Amino acid sequence: MREPNGTPRIGVYVCHCGTNIASTVDVAAVRDAAESLPGVVLSRDYKYMCSDPGQELIKHDIAEFGLERVVVASCSPCLHEETFRGAVGEGGINPYFFQMVNIREHDSWVHRDIAAATAKANDLIRAAVRRVRFHEPLEPRRVPIDPRVMVVGGGIAGIHAALTLANAGKQVYLVEREPSIGGHMAMFDKTFPTLDCAACILTPKMTQVRAHPNIQIMTMSEVEEVSGFVGDYRVRVKHHPRFVIEDACVGCLECIDACVFRNGKTPDEFNLGLSKRKPIYIPFPQAVPQVVVIDPEACIEFRAGCRKKTCVEVCAERNAIDFQQEVTYDEVTVGAIILATGFQAFEASRLPQYGYGRLDAVYTALEVERLVNASGPTEGSIVLRDGSTPTSIGIIHCIGSRDKNTNEYCSRVCCMYSLKLAHLLKEKTDAEIYEFYIDMRTPGKGFEEFYNRVEEEGVHFIRGKVADVYPEAGNTGRVVLQAEDTLAGMVRKIPVDMVVLATGLEPQPDAEDVRRTFNITCGSGGFFTERHPKLAPVSTFTDGVFLAGACQGPKDIPDTVAQAGAAAAEALALIDAGHIELEPNTAFVVEERCSGCRTCVGMCPFSAISIVDGKAVINEVLCKGCGTCVAACPSGAIRQNLFEDEEIFEEILGVLTHV
Ligand SMILES: Cc1cc2nc3c(=O)[nH]c(=O)nc-3n(C[C@H](O)[C@H](O)[C@H](O)COP(=O)(O)OP(=O)(O)OC[C@H]3O[C@@H](n4cnc5c(N)ncnc54)[C@H](O)[C@@H]3O)c2cc1C
Numbered sequence: 001m002r003e004p005n006g007t008p009r010i011g012v013y014v015c016h017c018g019t020n021i022a023s024t025v026d027v028a029a030v031r032d033a034a035e036s037l038p039g040v041v042l043s044r045d046y047k048y049m050c051s052d053p054g055q056e057l058i059k060h061d062i063a064e065f066g067l068e069r070v071v072v073a074s075c076s077p078c079l080h081e082e083t084f085r086g087a088v089g090e091g092g093i094n095p096y097f098f099q100m101v102n103i104r105e106h107d108s109w110v111h112r113d114i115a116a117a118t119a120k121a122n123d124l125i126r127a128a129v130r131r132v133r134f135h136e137p138l139e140p141r142r143v144p145i146d147p148r149v150m151v152v153g154g155g156i157a158g159i160h161a162a163l164t165l166a167n168a169g170k171q172v173y174l175v176e177r178e179p180s181i182g183g184h185m186a187m188f189d190k191t192f193p194t195l196d197c198a199a200c201i202l203t204p205k206m207t208q209v210r211a212h213p214n215i216q217i218m219t220m221s222e223v224e225e226v227s228g229f230v231g232d233y234r235v236r237v238k239h240h241p242r243f244v245i246e247d248a249c250v251g252c253l254e255c256i257d258a259c260v261f262r263n264g265k266t267p268d269e270f271n272l273g274l275s276k277r278k279p280i281y282i283p284f285p286q287a288v289p290q291v292v293v294i295d296p297e298a299c300i301e302f303r304a305g306c307r308k309k310t311c312v313e314v315c316a317e318r319n320a321i322d323f324q325q326e327v328t329y330d331e332v333t334v335g336a337i338i339l340a341t342g343f344q345a346f347e348a349s350r351l352p353q354y355g356y357g358r359l360d361a362v363y364t365a366l367e368v369e370r371l372v373n374a375s376g377p378t379e380g381s382i383v384l385r386d387g388s389t390p391t392s393i394g395i396i397h398c399i400g401s402r403d404k405n406t407n408e409y410c411s412r413v414c415c416m417y418s419l420k421l422a423h424l425l426k427e428k429t430d431a432e433i434y435e436f437y438i439d440m441r442t443p444g445k446g447f448e449e450f451y452n453r454v455e456e457e458g459v460h461f462i463r464g465k466v467a468d469v470y471p472e473a474g475n476t477g478r479v480v481l482q483a484e485d486t487l488a489g490m491v492r493k494i495p496v497d498m499v500v501l502a503t504g505l506e507p508q509p510d511a512e513d514v515r516r517t518f519n520i521t522c523g524s525g526g527f528f529t530e531r532h533p534k535l536a537p538v539s540t541f542t543d544g545v546f547l548a549g550a551c552q553g554p555k556d557i558p559d560t561v562a563q564a565g566a567a568a569a570e571a572l573a574l575i576d577a578g579h580i581e582l583e584p585n586t587a588f589v590v591e592e593r594c595s596g597c598r599t600c601v602g603m604c605p606f607s608a609i610s611i612v613d614g615k616a617v618i619n620e621v622l623c624k625g626c627g628t629c630v631a632a633c634p635s636g637a638i639r640q641n642l643f644e645d646e647e648i649f650e651e652i653l654g655v656l657t658h659v
Contacts, residue, residue, distance in 0.1 A: 008068035008133055010039045011061050012125060015049035015074035017104055024108035026118040033122045037129045041065055050080045055087035062091030069132045073101040073125050094137035099128040127654030134646045138584040143621055145231035146335035147575050150175060152223055155183020156557055157549025157564040158340035159205050164568035166214035170575065173332055174209065175218045175237055180287035181206055183342050187366065189373040191557055192420040193450035199286060206288040219289060226517055229621045230544030231335045231580045241325035243294035248320035251290030255280050255311035255321065266298040271370045275377035280311050285375050336544045336571040339528060340564065341514060343550040346400030346503040354399065354501055355469040360385040361479045362469060362499040365417060372424045382429050386477055390431050390497035394481045395422055396466045397437040401504030409525050411504035412554040415441045418502045419451055422459045433459045434494055436466045436483050463487045469499055505554035518545050527553045538567040546570050585642040586623040587630055589616045593637035600629035600638060
């Protein structure tokens with residue numbers, strides 16, 4: 001085994017972390033034990049090593065005592081490795097002549113016995129002291145960063161992130177798979193708790209996006225492939241045909257009137273099938289871009305051929321209709337990506353006991369959002385499928401949320417949007433409204449006040465989960481909600497004209513594909529996972545890919561907008577640095593030993609290895625230093641900075657050998 005050049009002079013620093021470490025680990029004893037280790041010329045303990053005075057102590061000692069290596073025993077490297085490397089570098093030696101020992105998360109926080117925790121701290125420090133002798137000087141590498149950003153998903157999260165970046169002077173590609181941006185918010189009439197008109201806040205932002213010189217909107221588009229790395233992502237975008245030339249269409253909508261179909265026959269997606277649309281249509285009046293779209297499934301031109309082609313006729317001057325359009329692709333390069341792909345509502349028919357799809361009186365909350373909306377299928381009137389106006393309405397909370405059979409998590413917005421819908425339905429119909437809830441969750445600014453307001457308006461609140469929804473006897477068209485009222489301690493059977501199911505929020509159906517395309521992770525509920533819930537809530541484990549909005553987990557509009565702003569700020573900070581500093585703890589190939597067997601290529605989870613001229617080559621920018629290839633290489637041709645054999649073996653020996 002290689003010996004270090006001479007015996008470096010090592011300084012050891014033991015942190016109390018207030019009482020976090022010092023209450024379980026005898027720090028004075030640990031300090032004294034470290035002093036006697038070979039190579040250690042100085043050992044100190046200090047209340048907060050991460051504080052400015054703590055760091056100054058290290059810098060001072062490097063100069064005063066000629067330290068050549070530093071070991072700090074404190075918290076997790078995730079929190080302060082950078083801090084101490086910085087201090088070591090400023091002290092005048094290579095920042096990588098440093099090793100951190102975690103005696104908090106790995107020791108004091110998980111043990112009660114002071115003697116045992118102290119012995120463990122000694123073992124860990126001994127291991128670090130032995131390994132740090134072998135550390136080689138390393139330099140972080142810099143790569144330039146492309147200043148453009150891609151935002152995927154044009155809901156309120158994507159819109160806000162795109163505008164924030166564009167206003168800061170960055171070029172943004174906004175990719176939306178639907179014919180218009182807007183997402184779910186575009187479907188709402190009012191938003192809780194302030195009841196402000198959703199369109200009045202959203203549409204100005206949508207218009208700004210369309211008009212912004214720094215934003216290129218790509219609707220009916222999806223990301224098909226992402227290659228490259230942070231600062232230099234190559235993104236292949238697939239554009240589905242609209243059969244209308246975007247630049248030529250002025251949104252006059254005359255083609256829709258002219259279509260040979262007098263009335264629409266196709267369920268209107270935006271109204272969730274509560275109305276019909278023509279084969280040529282605009283998704284909703286405020287759609288951006290204000291460009292019509294042709295549905296090839298419904299348009300007869302694509303089947304038998306349309307003899308009249310009246311849409312083409314009325315558009316003769318602009319010539320915007322193009323039945324020949326095909327799928328096209330674009331490849332763009334960006335430095336960072338923000339994912340804002342949102343959520344899908346829980347599919348209510350998965351719980352047959354609530355009768356959705358079977359009983360006409362049962363609606364989902366999103367359908368009711370469209371019913372109460374002035375631009376919805378009934379122009380804001382609450383007219384049921386049978387043409388009547390309800391005089392009694394039951395709203396059932398937690399459909400597909402807080403239930404071990406569907407989703408265990410709380411969808412966070414359903415209590416509040418149910419209160420909103422109760423208010424709006426009461427206002428429009430003066431019906432008796434019954435809300436069946438498990439727990440009323442209103443923890444937001446103005447939320448509890450809104451709940452009190454709705455209660456004062458005469459809405460009845462029943463604490464209990466509805467077990468069954470069934471038709472009332474006698475063919476009345478009404479349905480009965482059966483629930484156990486847990487406050488009154490009795491079973492209730494309440495007949496109503498209309499049922500609203502407060503469906504929860506779920507990940508998009510293609511979240512797993514998107515996850516794979518962008519090389520990020522999903523949590524147990526299927527939503528995208530942030531790098532750290534507290535310290536990196538909008539970052540992912542893939543550098544340069546950020547999260548915004550409900551794709552990361554259920555959230556309301558204020559939280560979505562706040563998170564989108566944070567994601568944009570993170571992307572800006574990354575880009576404005578002009579370059580990225582890369583950790584040098586990457587793997588490298590010893591060319592003479594490589595047989596080109598390709599074992600490493602398939603093992604690398606970051607696609608960082610390729611074979612060039614029969615030898616493995618590691619892309620340092622993509623390599624995350626996980627060590628998989630090092631362990632897998634049958635000829636021992638791959639090594640890794642900071643994880644050389646000597647360093648690892650010495651560390652193991654240090655833990656095991658009580659010298
Ligand atoms: C019934 C109901 C009522 C609600 N009422 C309120 C309310 O009153 N107040 C409030 O604060 N919150 C309310 N919410 C919550 C609100 O809907 C969300 O906070 C908000 O929509 C989240 O915005 P988003 O942009 O993250 O996601 P979304 O609105 O879901 O937008 C995501 C966008 O990304 C697009 N997309 C998805 N996948 C891809 C892909 N692979 N490629 C390209 N584009 C893609 C989608 O087409 C969509 O346009 C309500 C929710 C529901 C279900």
